[in-house]
Every structure is written in structure tokens, then in C-alpha cells.
Amino acid sequence: MKQRGIFMMSNNEASNQMHVDQKKLKRMVVRIVALERENTKTNRYDERTIKSKIQSIIEEEAKKCY
Amino acid sequence: MLLKSVAYHNFRPFIGNQKIDLTITEKEGKNVIVLLGNNTFGKSTFVLSFIWCLYGESRFSKADDILNKKIENSMPINSSEDAFVEVVFEDDGKLYTMRRTQTFIKNEKGVLRSDQSEAILTYVDVNGETKKAGSSQYEIDNVIKSILPLDLSSFFFFEGEKTNEIKKKDLGLSVRTLLGLEAYDKMRSHLFGAMSQSTPSVSSVMGDYQKKQKDVSGNAAKEAYDKIEEADTGITECEAEKKDVEDQINKYESLIESVNEKLRQAEPSKELQLRRDEIELAIRDHSAKLSKKNKQLLSEFSKDSLPLLVTPLLDKASAKLERMKISDKGIKGIEVSAIHELLARKECLCGCDLFEGTAQYKNVAKYIDYVPPRALGTLVRDMKDTINEKSEENKDFADSFEELYKEILGHRTELHRLENEDKECLDRIKGIDLFDTLNAEQDLDRYKKQQSDLRDRKEVLISKISAFEADKKNAQKDFEFYKSKDEKAKEYQGYYKYAEAIFDWVNSNYVAKEKELRERLNDYISDLFNKMYSGRREIEIDDKYNIKMTVHGSVVDDTGGLRVIEYFSYVGGLVKLAYEVMKSREADNDNQSLGEQYPLVLDAAFSHADADHTRSIARELSNASSQLVFALMRKDWEYAKEGLSGKVAKIYELEKIDETEVHIKEVVR
Numbered sequence: 001m002k003q004r005g006i007f008m009m010s011n012n013e014a015s016n017q018m019h020v021d022q023k024k025l026k027r028m029v030v031r032i033v034a035l036e037r038e039n040t041k042t043n044r045y046d047e048r049t050i051k052s053k054i055q056s057i058i059e060e061e062a063k064k065c066y
Numbered sequence: 067m068l069l070k071s072v073a074y075h076n077f078r079p080f081i082g083n084q085k086i087d088l089t090i091t092e093k094e095g096k097n098v099i100v101l102l103g104n105n106t107f108g109k110s111t112f113v114l115s116f117i118w119c120l121y122g123e124s125r126f127s128k129a130d131d132i133l134n135k136k137i138e139n140s141m142p143i144n145s146s147e148d149a150f151v152e153v154v155f156e157d158d159g160k161l162y163t164m165r166r167t168q169t170f171i172k173n174e175k176g177v178l179r180s181d182q183s184e185a186i187l188t189y190v191d192v193n194g195e196t197k198k199a200g201s202s203q204y205e206i207d208n209v210i211k212s213i214l215p216l217d218l219s220s221f222f223f224f225e226g227e228k229t230n231e232i233k234k235k236d237l238g239l240s241v242r243t244l245l246g247l248e249a250y251d252k253m254r255s256h257l258f259g260a261m262s263q264s265t266p267s268v269s270s271v272m273g274d275y276q277k278k279q280k281d282v283s284g285n286a287a288k289e290a291y292d293k294i295e296e297a298d299t300g301i302t303e304c305e306a307e308k309k310d311v312e313d314q315i316n317k318y319e320s321l322i323e324s325v326n327e328k329l330r331q332a333e334p335s336k337e338l339q340l341r342r343d344e345i346e347l348a349i350r351d352h353s354a355k356l357s358k359k360n361k362q363l364l365s366e367f368s369k370d371s372l373p374l375l376v377t378p379l380l381d382k383a384s385a386k387l388e389r390m391k392i393s394d395k396g397i398k399g400i401e402v403s404a405i406h407e408l409l410a411r412k413e414c415l416c417g418c419d420l421f422e423g424t425a426q427y428k429n430v431a432k433y434i435d436y437v438p439p440r441a442l443g444t445l446v447r448d449m450k451d452t453i454n455e456k457s458e459e460n461k462d463f464a465d466s467f468e469e470l471y472k473e474i475l476g477h478r479t480e481l482h483r484l485e486n487e488d489k490e491c492l493d494r495i496k497g498i499d500l501f502d503t504l505n506a507e508q509d510l511d512r513y514k515k516q517q518s519d520l521r522d523r524k525e526v527l528i529s530k531i532s533a534f535e536a537d538k539k540n541a542q543k544d545f546e547f548y549k550s551k552d553e554k555a556k557e558y559q560g561y562y563k564y565a566e567a568i569f570d571w572v573n574s575n576y577v578a579k580e581k582e583l584r585e586r587l588n589d590y591i592s593d594l595f596n597k598m599y600s601g602r603r604e605i606e607i608d609d610k611y612n613i614k615m616t617v618h619g620s621v622v623d624d625t626g627g628l629r630v631i632e633y634f635s636y637v638g639g640l641v642k643l644a645y646e647v648m649k650s651r652e653a654d655n656d657n658q659s660l661g662e663q664y665p666l667v668l669d670a671a672f673s674h675a676d677a678d679h680t681r682s683i684a685r686e687l688s689n690a691s692s693q694l695v696f697a698l699m700r701k702d703w704e705y706a707k708e709g710l711s712g713k714v715a716k717i718y719e720l721e722k723i724d725e726t727e728v729h730i731k732e733v734v735r
Contacts, residue, residue: 020567028568036249036256040212041158042189043200051256054271058564 028061067213068693069116069665070154070161076134077115077149078126079108079728086112086718086730088665090693096715098688101697101730103720108728109697112720113669116223119151119166120210122183122203125225130180133170135726138178146171157213157662162189162199164210212248214664215240221637224668241611244644245583246662250576257569260305265538268298272569275562279555280545287548293541300534308527311520318517325510328497338491345488349481356477363470366463377460384453387446398447401438405430479676583643584611591639594690598631598682605632630675634683637666638690645692663692672702685709 032054039045045053069088074080090097103109114125124132133149141147150167168183187199187206200206214222217240242248259267266272280291408430412420420427438445549555588607595605603622605615613636614621615628641664648662666687672680684706688694694713698706707714717733 020563025564025567025571028564029571032253032568033249036253037158037246040243040248040252041160041199041209042197043205043209047256051269051271051274054256054565055274055561058271058561058568062561062564 024061024064028057031057031061067155067157067665068663069667069695070156071152072112072115072119072154073152074115075150075152076137076147077151078111078131078134079722079726080111080730081134081136081727084730087716087732088693088695090715092692096713097691097693098710098713099693099695099715100703100717101695101720102700102703102717102733103697103722103728104699106725107720107722109669109699109720110225112697113223113225113667115151116153116667117219118183119153119164119185120214121207121216121219122166122185123216132168132180132183133178138170138172141170141172141178143172143174143176155665160189160191162187162213164206212243213662215243218244218640221633221640222664222666224633224637224666224671238610241587241640242580244640244662244664245647246644247576247580247583250572250579254569254572254576257565257572262305263301264535265542267302268295272562272565273298275558275565276545278558279549279562282552282554282558283548283550287545287550290541290544290548294538294545297534297538297541301531301538304527304531304534308524308531311524311527315517315520315524318513318520321513322510322517325506325513328506338495342488342491342495345484345491349484349488352477352481352484356474356481359470359474359477363467363474366467366470377457377464380453380457380460384450384457387450387453397433397437400433402434405433405437475676583647584609586646587611587639587643590642590690591635594638594642594686595631595635597686598635598679599628603628605635607636630671631679631683634671634687638687640664641666641692642690665693665695666691667695667697669697670699671696672698672706677705680705681709683709688713 035050035053035057039050068090071085071087071089073083073085075083086099086101088099090099101109101112111126117123117125118132124130133147137147137149146169148167148169150165152163152165154161154163156162164185164187166183166185168180170178170180172178185203185206187209188196189199190196199209239248242251254261255270257266257271259270259273266276268274268277276294277291280287283291408414409420409427414420414426414430418426420430584607591607591613592605603615603617605613607613613632615632616622645663668687671683675683680702684696686709688710696703696706719731719733721729721731723729
């Protein structure tokens with residue numbers, strides 16, 4: 001894989017003050033992996049839907065307060 | 067994936083409706099199903115029916131022979147009949163049913179026609195509802211291949227008699243799928259887009275969060291974003307064309323290699339023939355020795371087979387006599403007539419006088435009671451001595467008999483190997499004889515020219531992609547500068563950052579996870595191979611998960627029985643690893659690890675193996691896999707069952723009525 005470019009670097013720079021909560025991140029990973037595994041074996045969701053579901057997981061977990 | 071059952075309807079020799087229950091009783095450790103049948107009874111049909119049902123591929127010698135012949139012959143014109151196979155299996159806690167049906171129509175001319183077969187795949191979800199897994203054949207194919215990749219199907223549904231081409235393929239994707247790593251691949255693709263790019267694609271999750279930031283920004287940011295999209299479209303189109311060009315380059319690479327190989331072989335056809343001559347001499351030599359040893363064995367047996375049979379009886383008799391404790395006071399070799407003779411002469415053998423009434427006389431006279439015919443003890447002692455003597459002789463005879471039999475087995479194994487090698491040489495020579503060297507060289511020039519043009523085109527595309535990427539990065543700089551900094555934009559930027567963190571996590575963990583799994587797989591395969599094979603060869607897997615055999619570090623070729631052991635080591639290691647990964651997932655409640663249980667369905671698995679290897683292959687495969695289904699002949703079963711003690715859940719037998727009708731019957735034990 002190539003190194004990702006300036007956009008991502010600047011995004012990081014711009015959002016340096018934004019904190020990535022490791023607990024939330026872990027929950028997102030677990031849920032998205034499960035979703036992907038499920039879908040490879042059922043073909044339940046198309047590409048557009050699965051991306052939308054990933055976004056829902058990210059937004060839902062990001063908003064949660066622990 | 068564990069198989070639950072397979073059902074047939076008018077499928078090849080399995081006329082009418084027939085079913086095999088493949089359920090194993092895991093708790094009792096009975097994980098083996100056996101299907102017995104002689105050659106041409108339908109064992110291969112049984113194994114290949116899974117391939118046909120799951121993947122739609124007919125690997126039968128006559129690919130179109132799907133409908134039962136008896137049914138076909140009885141069909142009136144303008145009528146139709148169906149043939150189907152239905153496989154029920156469990157995977158990842160879900161119960162799936164796959165049914166593939168092919169409809170046959172006999173037209174007015176009496177000719178049988180059929181369309182493509184059609185598959186229906188359903189599964190039972192957590193609520194107990196039955197749902198379709200994929201609505202099109204393409205989607206069904208994708209689901210099945212995600213459960214059990216087609217490239218690995220030859221391992222799991224194994225045909226012992228056929229040459230397996232699996233080593234020539236790149237098994238990386240298939241093995242990753244089997245170990246559950248495919249989900250990570252898809253996750254990366256959905257979050258970021260193509261991994262070959264340095265920036266996220268606009269259609270990815272990260273790209274979408276970028277777009278949402280644009281939507282809440284002013285015109286300058288929107289213009290910058292339009293340029294990002296334009297460059298992204300350019301990159302996508304160039305990448306697609308590049309992939310197409312790369313596929314064509316690879317196709318020509320294969321063609322060039324194929325021609326080169328034939329050219330290389332044009333001269334070696336002589337060498338191959340010389341090798342065949344050597345093999346022929348070796349076969350004659352081994353045949354003569356085998357014949358001699360067989361004769362010797364028969365001669366030894368007919369001359370003196372009694373010791374083999376009586377040795378166990380003699381041991382028993384000796385033990386019995388020991389237990390009887392019969393005292394022996396007699397003199398070996400002396401009978402009562404000799405005692406009477408001494409008394410009549412009145413002189414002992416030692417020179418003493420034997421006058422009646424003296425102590426010496428009485429001392430000699432008492433032996434009248436101890437020697438034959440009256441003395442049982444002496445007879446017993448004679449008997450014991452004879453038994454001991456015979457036992458020693460018999461042991462020597464049994465040892466030499468066993469040694470002789472081992473030599474015979476050795477010659478038989480070597481003959482089998484030589485015959486296989488000879489067949490391979492002959493096949494290769496046939497291929498070379500049909501080959502036109504001049505045409506091949508012309509083809510080679512043409513392929514190389516086309517490949518060179520394609521490589522030039524690829525370079526142009528790579529330059530274009532670089533230019534688009536530079537445009538995209540510049541546009542992104544502008545976008546970063548102009549985009550809104552308000553609360554809504556910050557919210558999307560926050561989601562973007564999480565998506566990016568997930569992507570980074572997958573990247574770092576995926577590589578480490580794959581490396582760890584590959585190393586474990588290598589250990590399992592090597593361990594199984596060493597258990598099944600006794601010799602100096604070793605096996606290992608490379609980065610593409612292909613297997614190679616080495617002796618003292620040098621790669622060597624494999625043939626016959628060795629290849630079978632190699633395949634079984636590979637697939638045994640694979641299913642063991644997949645199962646362990648699944649168990650660790652369950653134990654740790656850790657969704658990051660995947661894996662599954664897999665069945666092994668084997669036809670003629672032992673056709674190249676001798677008795678010892680048959681036992682060890684059966685034992686090790688049943689230990690390594692969750693479910694083992696053997697289709698085999700009775701003669702092989704006699705050896706295989708010794709390695710499967712207590713593990714057999716069910717035995718079925720194929721009963722051949724005639725060439726077009728076979729019945730499947732469960733053997734009641």
C-alpha cells in the first residue's frame with residue numbers, strides 16, 4: 001500500500017484536538033467485522049447499504065457516552 | 067461448514083429420491099461417515115455431486131450426464147424431467163440448504179435438451195425464518211465461495227484417482243477466505259477504497275464523510291471538491307483499464323510459458339524415453355524378484371506351515387503342563403525293560419552288584435515304577451523338552467516368514483511407483499509428439515510483441531494515474547483550506563477520523579494476523595506430514611500458501627502416494643487451523659478472529675497408499691478434521707478402519723442394481 005497523502009495528513013492536523021476514544025474504536029471494529037463476516041456469507045446487503053451501515057455504526061458509537 | 071445431509075433425485079445412477087444423513091455426533095467423538103462401494107458403483111459421483119451442487123461445475127467424465135439414464139430412456143417425447151442434488155450444511159451457526167436442479171426436455175425428435183442448472187440457496191436466520199441467500203446465480207456463487215472457496219474445493223471434495231492441479235494456483239485469497247480474513251479485505255475496501263491508491267476513493271466511507279463536509283461548506287470548497295471527484299473518476303477509470311491490461315499481460319505470460327515449456331520439452335522427449343527404458347528395466351527386475359519371493363513364500367508355507375499354526379497351541383500346552391507340576395523321578399531314555407535286564411544280570415551299569423534283597427538292588431528296582439511305560443512324569447518331561455525345542459524352531463520360521471512378506475510388500479510398492487512414473491513419462495511424451503516446433507516459435511514471437519505493447523500501455527496508464535493523484539492532492543489542499551469549520555463540518559470530520567482510525571487498525575492487525583496464521587498453518591501441515599510419512603522429506607508453504615516438498619532444503623518433485631500424503635497434510639492442517647481459530651473466537655468472544663469447521667469428503671483416498679499409510683492417513687485425518695466422509699472400497703476399508711476405532715458415526719453401502727441404477731443403504735452395525 002502506498003503512503004496516504006496530504007489530505008489525510010491535513011485532516012489529521014486539522015482534527016488533532018479531536019480525541020479518538022479507544023473504547024469506542026474497539027466497539028466499532030468488533031461490530032463492523034461482524035457485519036462484514038455476516039454479509040460475506042449471506043449476501044444480504046449490497047455495497048451501498050453496507051457502507052451506509054458502517055457509517056451508522058461509526059456515528060452511533062461516536063455519539064455514545066460511557 | 068459441516069455437512070448435514072445430501073439428497074438426490076434422478077441424479078446419475080441415484081434413481082428416484084435417495085438421501086444420505088451426514089450428521090456426526092461430535093460429543094461422542096464420532097466424526098466419520100463411510101460410504102462403501104466397488105469401482106463404478108457411484109463413489110466418485112457421490113463426491114463430485116457436492117461440487118456440482120455447490121458450484122455448478124460438472125467434473126464428470128461426460129459433463130452432460132446428469133439425468134439418470136433409465137429415466138431418460140423412459141421419457142416420452144415432448145416431456146420433461148428434473149434431476150437435483152440438495153446439500154444441507156451448517157456454517158457459522160446458520161443452517162443452509164443448497165439445491166441445484168437441472169431440467170431436461172425430450173423434444174419431438176426424441177433428443178434430450180437442457181438449460182443451465184439453477185441453484186436456490188436458503189438459510190435459517192436467528193428468528194427461525196428461512197431466507198434466500200442471494201437472489202441471482204452470481205450472488206449465490208459469491209456466498210458459497212465465501213463459505214468454501216472454489217479453488218480449495220478439490221481439497222475438501224477429493225478425487226484420489228484424478229491429477230490434482232491445485233499446486234499451480236495462487237491459493238492466497240482462498241485460504242484467507244477460509245480463515246475468515248476476507249472480511250478484513252472487504253472492510254478495508256468499504257472504508258477506504260482501492261488499496262493501490264494513496265487517498266480514499268470518493269465512493270468509500272471516508273470519501274463520503276469528506277463529501278458531507280463539502281455539502282456544508284461554501285463555493286470555493288465545493289469547486290475544490292469537484293476537482294477531487296474529477297481526479298478520482300480519472301484514477302478509477304485508469305485503474306480499471308490498468309487491471310484489464312495486467313490481466314492480458316498475465317494471459318500472454320501464461321501462453322509464453324506454455325510454449326517455452328513445450329520447446330524445453332522437445333529435446334527432453336528423448337530423455338523421457340530413456341527414463342522409460344530405465345523404468346522398464348527396473349519394473350522387470352522388481353517383477354522377477356517379486357515373483358521369486360512369492361514362489362519362495364508359497365514353497366515355505368506348503369513345506370512347513372504347521373509351525374505357524376501350532377506355535378500358539380504349543381505355548382498353551384507348555385503353560386498347562388507347568389501348572390500340573392507332575393514330578394519326574396525317571397531316567398530319560400531308559401524304559402522298564404532296561405531295568406529288568408540289569409536286575410537279571412545282577413550288575414548295575416556302574417559296576418555294583420545287584421543281589422536280590424540288598425539296598426543296591428532295591429534302589430535300582432524302584433525305577434520300575436518311575437520309567438515308561440508306567441511313569442507319566444518322564445513322558446511329560448519328554449513332552450516339555452520337545453515343546454521347547456519346537457518353539458525355538460517355530461519362532462525362527464515365523465520371523466523368516468514375516469521378513470519374506472515385508473520384502474514382497476516392498477517390491478509391490480516400488481512396482482506401483484515405477485508404473486505411475488512410467489505413465490507420467492508417457493503422457494508427457496505424447497504431449498511433445500503432438501507439438502510443432504516451428505509454429506511454436508512463431509507464436510512465441512507474436513505473444514512477446516503483444517505483451518510488450520501491453521506493457522507500454524500500462525506505463526502510460528501509471529503515468530496518468532500519478533498525474534490524477536497529484537491533481538487530487540492539490541484539490542484536497544484547497545478543499546482543506548476552504549471547507550467550513552463550523553460545528554456540523556467538525557462532526558463529520560470527527561466521524562472521518564474514526565473511520566480512518568478503524569482503517570489503520572485493520573491494516574496493522576490484518577498483516578500481523580495473516581502472518582501469525584500462515585506460520586501456524588505451516589507448523590500444522592509439517593506436523594501432520596511427519597505423522598503420516600516416515601522418511602527424509604519435509605514440506606512447507608510459501609507466501610502464496612502453495613506447498614513445496616524439500617529434501618535437505620532442496621525442492622523435490624512428488625508422485626503417487628507421496629502426493630496424496632502431501633495433499634492430506636495440507637488440507638488437514640488447514641481444517642485444523644480454521645477450527646482452532648473458530649474455537650478461540652468462541653472462547654474469547656473475540657470477533658476479530660474468524661475461522662470455521664470444515665468437512666473432508668474423500669474418494670479413493672487410499673488408491674496410492676499401502677496398508678500402513680492407509681491406517682495412518684485415516685487416523686490423522688480423523689483427528690485433524692471435524693467431519694470426515696470416506697467413499698472407499700471394502701479392501702481399503704479393512705485397513706482404514708484400524709485407524710478409525712470408535713470414530714465411525716455411520717456406514718453406508720452402494721448397491722449396484724445395474725449400470726444405470728444404484729441404491730444407497732445404511733449398514734446396520
